[in-house]
Amino acid sequence: MRSRGGVLLANLLTGLALGFTVTRIGFGDYAELNRMPTFQDSRMLLAxxxxxxxxxxxFALLRVRRGAGRxxxxxxxxxxxxxxxxxISGGCPxxxxxxxxxxxLPALVTIAGIVVGVRLCHWASGRFFRTDRGSCGG
Structure with missing residues (x-):
């Protein structure tokens, strides 16, 4: 069993590496992010x-199975x-x-939107889709 501190350190280092890489290749830039879902540039879409x-x-190599198929x-x-x-916001979570x-700093508005969206997902999942709250992530 792995120690909690070791897992947290691995997550922190992986997150820092991801953040550095994403910033270095320009994928943290609002204009770059906005061009992908609006199909103005295929660079990020191909990535x-x-x-x-x-x-x-x-997943196929490790034979990982996710989901129930529906x-x-x-x-x-x-x-x-x-x-x-x-x-609209130029950012995934x-x-x-x-x-x-x-x-x-305008990205703080996007973060607030993500928090509100996850809360709304929890509410809608229970009310309209009759599923557990875990299906919303976050």
């Missing part, structure tokens, strides 16, 4: 697809809202943290 291919290959009723509307939010660390 996302590349990451999906890599993780899918690793889409949750909130996946499609959630994906649409996520895409719209990304296009991790990027605003990188933006704030880089001194881009």
């Amino acid at each position: 996302v697809f590349g990451a999906i291919v890599i993780i899918a290959s690793v 889409l949750h009723a909130g996946v499609v509307p959630g994906a649409v809202l996520f895409g719209i939010g990304w296009a 991790a990027i605003p943290l990188i933006q704030v660390a880089s001194g881009y």
